Amino acid sequence: MLEKKRRAGVAPDVPASSSKKPRASAAASYAESLRSKLRPDASILTTLRSLAASASKSKAATNSLADHDPSADPISSYIVVADQDSASVTSRINRLVLGAARSILSGRGFSFAVPSRAASNQVYLPDLDRIVLLRRESARPFASVATARKATVTARVLSLVHAVLRRGIHVTKRDLFYTDVKLFGDQSQSDAVLDDVSCMLGCTRSSLHVVASEKGVVVGRLVFADDGDRIDCTRMGVGGKAIPPNIDRVSGIESDALFILLVEKDAAFMRLAEDRFYNRFPCIILTAKGQPDVATRLFLRRLKVELKLPVLALVDSDPYGLKILSVYMCGSKNMSYDSANLTTPDIKWLGVRPSDLDKYRVPEQCRLPMTDHDIKVGKELLEEDFVKQNEGWVKELETMLRTRQKAEIQALSSFGFQYLTEVYLPLKLQQQDWI
Amino acid sequence: MLEKKRRAGVAPDVPASSSKKPRASAAASYAESLRSKLRPDASILTTLRSLAASASKSKAATNSLADHDPSADPISSYIVVADQDSASVTSRINRLVLGAARSILSGRGFSFAVPSRAASNQVYLPDLDRIVLLRRESARPFASVATARKATVTARVLSLVHAVLRRGIHVTKRDLFYTDVKLFGDQSQSDAVLDDVSCMLGCTRSSLHVVASEKGVVVGRLVFADDGDRIDCTRMGVGGKAIPPNIDRVSGIESDALFILLVEKDAAFMRLAEDRFYNRFPCIILTAKGQPDVATRLFLRRLKVELKLPVLALVDSDPYGLKILSVYMCGSKNMSYDSANLTTPDIKWLGVRPSDLDKYRVPEQCRLPMTDHDIKVGKELLEEDFVKQNEGWVKELETMLRTRQKAEIQALSSFGFQYLTEVYLPLKLQQQDWI
Incomplete structure (x- = not known):
């Protein structure tokens, strides 16, 4: 346990890049300097506790979510x-x-x-x-x-x-x-x-x-029963627990987490699981490994409804990342009739956001140019109601389309393999930098 | 537990097909008649115990597998x-x-x-x-x-x-x-x-x-530690445990299983997990959900080396199913240098085999015609060394190419959703029908 704590701690990171170009190494040293901005974890935890408290208090949201039964109407x-x-x-x-x-x-x-x-x-x-x-x-x-x-x-x-x-x-x-x-x-x-x-x-x-077949995994501060078997997700190693395909066999959901961290991709999930991020900041970490499947969407919704926790999303900074958020939040068109049971409203976009690329000075070579198709999808998203109603999202999407740049979560590895868990996410949480 | 036993028991199955064509219903009643061929589980277990014993005794296979270190040579x-x-x-x-x-x-x-x-x-x-x-x-x-x-x-x-x-x-x-x-x-x-x-x-x-990223899952009579966390795979519900991406964090592998059941696809895995097949016939069930990923291959190999259990494979009756077996057994060409650590020799082909289609009278409409590409892949497989050295496999592959028919594991659902776990697999095990 001690060893794990240490690993998730603030030991000096792998030197970022041996490239001699001044721009890249300046970015790296700036990225490293952000580490000093971090307040003690206790202070960040206080922030998270108030986030969690406000999420559980917002009766309006959870009521419409849990109690509305239109079939009775x-x-x-x-x-x-x-x-x-x-x-x-x-x-x-x-x-x-x-x-x-x-x-x-x-x-x-x-x-x-x-x-x-x-x-x-x-x-x-x-x-x-x-x-x-x-x-x-x-x-x-x-x-x-x-x-x-x-x-x-x-x-x-x-x-x-x-x-x-x-x-x-x-x-x-x-x-x-x-x-x-x-x-x-x-x-x-x-x-x-x-x-x-x-x-x-x-x-x-x-x-x-x-x-449907399952492909999601979950790890962190969560206990539930899968077909009667008690699953403690803090004891699921780095592999995590496969999210069960049949949600009706899931029961007894308990958690002392302060938030749910929804991750787009496998690689970031693995980093978070290996560093036992959830022990430093109590949370539940889950991923559908790309395009969300029905089982993962049902599971996220159950967690949100029963635990009333805020959901923070970590996705790639590209139109596809936003599309994934939209599927979790509003459902996909071909299962609209089922959307009430598949969707989780009020997901906060934590990162990686287009504005983060400059804010964290992600090196140019780690950004990717948007393809024509990306730009088309991005423009379509700007017309979507779920984007329009969130001013912050519109701004971010406009930034993306203006700069024509995208980046993966993994791009943060350019500052060191554990930069994501040691600096980027803690700083994001500390600064309440979600929209 | 009792309830689970009952579910996995021999209760009458869902009537297979309401189709009035005599051929289909004759097949269904024949399929149902096979149920009466089943001996008591105790007798099948005796068969499996001797299979397990012979696998653990075959020093030759496991020695070459575990102890050979060519880097020392x-x-x-x-x-x-x-x-x-x-x-x-x-x-x-x-x-x-x-x-x-x-x-x-x-x-x-x-x-x-x-x-x-x-x-x-x-x-x-x-x-x-x-x-x-x-x-x-x-x-x-x-x-x-x-x-x-x-x-x-x-x-x-x-x-x-x-x-x-x-x-x-x-x-x-x-x-x-x-x-x-x-x-x-x-x-x-x-x-x-x-x-x-x-x-x-x-x-x-x-x-x-x-x-590599993980996509495999495991369930059944297996206990291991994932990064120090003790995982009991009999208590992983129907979702199963995600196979960890980093095999070197896996330790303390223990099992009272008699064999490992390697399953090609998700749907069959889910059926086996929900019916708790491993409680009736002690086994470890794992799947990579299609094309095997590195993590699942490493994990299977570790199980085989440490537990010395026989591995029985349940794949679709098509060239692709056999190709998947070949990846588990001989490795893929682009990682040949690593093949010693990725491959598990001596996997038995349990089913679904081309000869099973007639033997179990799988209705014509549940079989699929092979495409030109299927036939091409099938013919290429006949030339592969790993197929050639197993006469039984050559015969089966020839049958497939002669009849030009393929079938999925799921085709067995035409005899009832639980036919796979209640009749097909127990009978296969009883008759030692693997090659």
Whole structure:
């Protein structure tokens, strides 16, 4: 433990660059000089405690997050599906099927009412800070050449989901497809109908026990139960704990962390885990290793809802980094109906921000020119509602587009391998430098 | 626990397919009839115990695996780098640098002797069942226009590795690149020189503390320490434990497993983890989620060397599945010099094998036609030494190419979501149906 403390301490870093160009070495010595700006950890911790306190007090945010159940609100004009337990999903399926049976017996045939998931039916709600689905349904009658097949597939998916829930197991979309390849034809069809079924039943895909594959990992001041096994994330070495694919098997979340540190990439996660950053500044560190997967998004949201902790994000300083933040915060378009359960509002952009490049004097050679595609994505982001509503983000994005430069988190390694954990992040936290 | 036992038990499965075609339902009922062939678990366990015993007794295999240190063998005509502790790597670097300094002082300038890693210098050794590098070195003198830059890069990488080792930390290739972007230009250059340095020092890349990102997960009857934290893989829920990127921080490996089950894909891993398959048949289950990464390969090898357990592989029945086995067993060409430390010989192909498709009567619609590319890869595999030396594998591959059909592990879901864990795998184990 002592040895670990020391490693995470303030021992002199690896000399940054042997390059003889005055500019680079000036940058390196300036970067090193920032170390002296650091106040004692106790002082930074006080800052973090007040951040955590304000996050847990902001009832407004967490209420809209945790308690809003639009499926209980009949006059709601939009669809936001909610987590439901197996018994409830099963009984919803039963009701649907009984309705169909009655309709058939009365000679009217049967038809499913399926909410439209078309892009034109998706809308961003600033109040909720999420993309949702408008309540607009179309009929899928069995007695029509155009929809007979799709109605059959829908019935089949309903019956498969029912069977999965009855057994109390979880399956993947691929498993579902293979149970009736002849009927489904190809997986995109069973996947699409599965999303329909989610909307029809008003419950999340994870409530249907159809799970996505996992790729996220977590480490730090967090204890939870995964399928009944108690996991202490301070004792997960440097590898961390794989985030479970089935969020409904996660329970008993406890933590003495002051914030959640959301990391875009693997390499930074590894640095933080190896340096046991969470022991110096109590936090929970998680990453989806790039584009966030559903399991990691669900997990982050659960942590935020249950622990009411602030979430600080560490992403690359490029349009893609911001896009990743947007997926965590507002959801992706193709799962908009599920956005309420997948999104975590109020994530703070800690770094690496375009303005950091000059502030920390990241050497020119560690910055990368933006490609045409980067610039296009950056300009599109400027038009997005979730960016527009945060003045600080707009400014940063404009800086990026003006300078046409981007940089990875890893660029900070130019000041020493542990600069990220020893200087950059502590200073950021001390200066409350998030937006 | 009881509830878990029950889930993994022999409760009637989800009815397989509602399709009315006689062929598909006949296949389903045949598949179900195989359940009755299963002997009690105690009997299957006896089979597995003798498998485990024979694996631990096969001294020949494990000796060549664990004890062979070609770097200690001066007359060896090939290069196989070995794991070295930090002190030893540091002193090797020191010796190299002292040599260079002496050479400079004596007026002869300095030059590195760098082993060639060209494809023409790579060879498959049937004895070792691995790809290795022939001992053929080229000089990289500083006093030559052609190599001055590369010699400088080499010196710089040596000094960076030295610094990393001194600090007792681990870094990624990307970190290394960013410490001197100006000199390295682009990452492929620092990566290539890092591999050179590995060969020059005769030690693995992980001994240099330069690690790859992790993507593997493990679950089951295994206890180990990750950076000093004790990890019990029977208590890792369904998510499993992320395999650590830095193998040298792994210690204290213990297990009461009878075999290691190597799984190609995520979805099958999840099924096995959720059904706690390892409690019914004591085993360690691991997956790299597709193409094996370095961390997972190192980890598998460590398990095999220390626990002397048989390794059974569950991969898709397609050329790609076999290719994945080849990477685990013989290494990939671009890291041949490190193959001794990355490869695990003697992996048994448990399934899904081309002959299983008929044996288990996998319905036609769950099989996929091989593409032209698949066929090309399949034919190339038939020419590979590691396939040729196993008659059973050749036969299976010929069957695949004759029928032009492939199938995923997930295709077994057509007989019910838990068919894999309840019937297919237990029957395979009972019948010792591996090759």
